[in-house]
Amino acid sequence: xxxxxxxxxxxxxxxxxxxxxxxxxxxxxxxxxxxxxxxxxxxxxxxxxxxxxxxxxxxxxxxxxxxxxxxxxxxxxxxxxxxxxxxxxxxxxxxxxxxxxxxxxxxxxxxxxxxxxxxxxxxxxxxxxxxxxxxxxxxxxxxxxxxxxxxxxxxxxxxxxxxxxxxxxxxxxxxxxxxxxxxxxxxxxxxxxxxxxxxxxxxxxxxxxxxxxxxxxxxxxxxxxxxxxxxxxxxxxxxxxxxxxxxxxxxxxxxxxxxxxxxxxxxxxxxxxxxxxxxxxxxxxxxxxxxxxxxxxxxxxxxxxxxxxxxxxxxxxxxxxxxxxxxxxxxxxxxxxxxxxxxxxxxxxxxxxxxxxxxxxxxxxxxxxxxxxxxxxxxxxxxxxx
Numbered sequence: 287x288x289x290x291x292x293x294x295x296x297x298x299x300x301x302x303x304x305x306x307x308x309x310x311x312x313x314x315x316x317x318x319x320x321x322x323x324x325x326x327x328x329x330x331x332x333x334x335x336x337x338x339x340x341x342x343x344x345x346x347x348x349x350x351x352x353x354x355x356x357x358x359x360x361x362x363x364x365x366x367x368x369x370x371x372x373x374x375x376x377x378x379x380x381x382x383x384x385x386x387x388x389x390x391x392x393x394x395x396x397x398x399x400x401x402x403x404x405x406x407x408x409x410x411x412x413x414x415x416x417x418x419x420x421x422x423x424x425x426x427x428x429x430x431x432x433x434x435x436x437x438x439x440x441x442x443x444x445x446x447x448x449x450x451x452x453x454x455x456x457x458x459x460x461x462x463x464x465x466x467x468x469x470x471x472x473x474x475x476x477x478x479x480x481x482x483x484x485x486x487x488x489x490x491x492x493x494x495x496x497x498x499x500x501x502x503x504x505x506x507x508x509x510x511x512x513x514x515x516x517x518x519x520x521x522x523x524x525x526x527x528x529x530x531x532x533x534x535x536x537x538x539x540x541x542x543x544x545x546x547x548x549x550x551x552x553x554x555x556x557x558x559x560x561x562x563x564x565x566x567x568x569x570x571x572x573x574x575x576x577x578x579x580x581x582x583x584x585x586x587x588x589x590x591x592x593x594x595x596x597x598x599x600x601x602x603x604x605x606x607x608x609x610x611x612x613x614x615x616x617x618x619x620x621x622x623x624x625x626x627x628x629x630x631x632x633x634x635x636x637x638x639x640x641x642x643x644x645x646x647x648x649x650x651x652x653x654x655x656x657x658x659x660x661x662x663x664x665x666x667x668x669x670x671x672x
Contacts, residue, residue, distance in 0.1 A: 316562055318555045321525075321545035324459040325559040327567065327603045328467050328531070328538035334563050339460040342441050343544045346519030347384065347407045347503075348527045349449030349457075351465050352430045353416065354517075357400055358473035359433075360419050368397040372418045374410070381409035383450055383521070386498055388414065392491050402487055404479035406500040407518060409448035416447035423447055437464050451523045459542040466516055466529045466540045480515030480531075483507055505553050506530050510560065516540075520549070528552040532560045536571075539563045570609035572600035572637050572647070580618050582632045584655055587624030593652040594618055597629070600637050600645035613638050618649060625657045 318337050325335035333339070360366045374392045386408040388394070394411075396418070402411035413423055420426030423446060430444040439461035445452040469476060485500045506513035512532040519527040526546040530553075532539050541559045546552035573579065573596040580594045602612065618633035633649040 316558065318543065318559065319546065319551050320543045320555055322459040322542075323544070323555065323559065324463045324540075324542045325563055326463040326467060326540045326542075327563070327569075328470060328540050329569060329601050330603050331464075331467060332603050333460070333463075334539075334567065335559055336460070340441055340458050341544075342456040342458055344451055344455060344521065344524040345449055345457045345462060345544065346451075346521045346524035346527050347409070347449040348462055348517050348519040348529050348542075348544075349444065349447070349455070350403055350407060350412055350519075351462065351469055351517050351529055352433065352444065353412050353426075353447045354400070354403060354476060355465060355469045355473070356419060356426070356429060356433060357396070357403075357415055358469065358476060361396070362473070366396055366419065368395065368400075370396045370418075372396060372399055372414055374414050375417055377423065378410050378414040378417060381413050381448060381450070383409045383448070384503070385410040386487060386500070387489075389489070389491050392489065394487075394490070398487050401479050401482075401485065402500065404476065404517075405482055405485055405502050407503045409450065412448040413446075434461065434465070437461075437468055439464055449519055449521070449524075451521045459544050462529050462542045462544070463540045466531065466542070470515065470531055470538070470540075477514055480504075481507065504528075504530070506532070506556065509553055510557050512560070512564070514538075518552070526552040528556055530556040530560070532564075534564050535568070537564060537567065537569055566606055567603055568606045568609050569601045570604045570612035570639065572596070572612065572614060572645070573635065575599055578652070579616055579635060579649065582618055582651070583621040585621050585623040586657055587655040588658050589655055592655060594632055594649045595652050596635055597631075597648040597650045600635075600647055602637065602639055602644040604639055608639075611639060612644070616649070622651065624655045626651060626655060628652065628654045 322338040322341050324339045371393050374388045376390045379388050379390045384407045386402045388410040399411040399415050402408040416423045416426035427444045434442045442457040442461045445455040483502050486497050489496045503518040512534045515531040516529045528543045530541045541556040543552045543555050577596045578593045581591050582594050615636045630651045631648045634646050636646045
């Protein structure tokens with residue numbers, strides 16, 4: 287399957303801000319039946335529910351959120367392509383647990399292996415991709431840890447790419463939410479697989495081609511109408527884990543449960559957190575990018591005034607029913623001297639909620655303006671004279 291690669295720079299940048307309001311007014315009624323849990327707003331990173339959020343625990347196959355993140359980042363950077371061929375190693379083929387039964391020396395493309403990871407939580411496919419990107423699973427684990435450090439996942443240490451129990455392979459519900467948010471916000475193409483309930487892949491070996499069925503391990507897709515992903519996991523040590531994602535009316539949530547007591551509970555407890563989030567919060571949005579909000583005078587230019595546009599969107603999480611209370615202040619410079627390019631900064635728009643600043647965006651010129659020529663200057667003088 288082919289994907290349209292998305293440039294992170296092409297995505298609308300959303301400013302984030304944590305408001306000084308109490309999101310946990312009835313948290314006492316929302317005890318989660320698991321050792322650790324987090325509910326996070328995907329747009330702002332704000333925590334709505336937390337329970338032992340920073341306790342280090344084995345994550346099982348939820349590890350593969352980071353594996354998927356590094357795959358999508360490698361594609362976005364041009365390091366690898368979806369159609370690149372991957373030869374399965376002996377090491378990858380012998381992975382236990384959930385797998386798609388890849389064979390040594392079998393050749394699959396990157397897209398197929400990624401599909402197997404995202405839908406079927408395939409350990410063998412995850413290790414094969416780790417070796418393809420990192421040269422070895424050990425080096426890929428180092429890459430995972432470096433990326434975790436960059437994301438501020440301070441209580442995480444990865445030992446492998448698939449999540450099988452290993453000494454020192456630990457993370458937290460909060461850190462899982464952080465990497466899940468990074469994946470879905472910057473690489474939304476992943477939803478093409480995450481939302482797929484059933485699919486197939488073709489084994490290609492010396493014996494020929496055989497079809498193999500893939501069924502999504504994430505029952506949220508069947509049990510919760512707003513579910514969009516993300517990743518399940520379970521081992522003897524980790525018990526039952528889930529990083530779930532859901533979206534309703536533009537509000538995107540990440541719910542993480544670690545060490546739930548049984549298969550079903552990890553889903554029902556995540557659903558309970560989602561219901562709380564959607565019932566109590568919404569996003570307040572500022573102006574859309576490229577909205578005209580005023581004009582600026584031009585000195586020594588071919589024109590005397592041009593429109594001013596909002597550069598970036600600003601969103602802030604607020605209690606439900608209060609989105610209309612988001613206010614803004616426009617600050618535009620007195621003038622700008624030509625020549626300048628389109629997109630030159632000439633001010634800022636500042637958004638506030640409940641008396642506190644929640645974000646700001648640059649205000650920029652709508653077009654490029656050249657310096658006025660001598661002939662043009664004489665023409666303006668004559669025009670003003672007469």
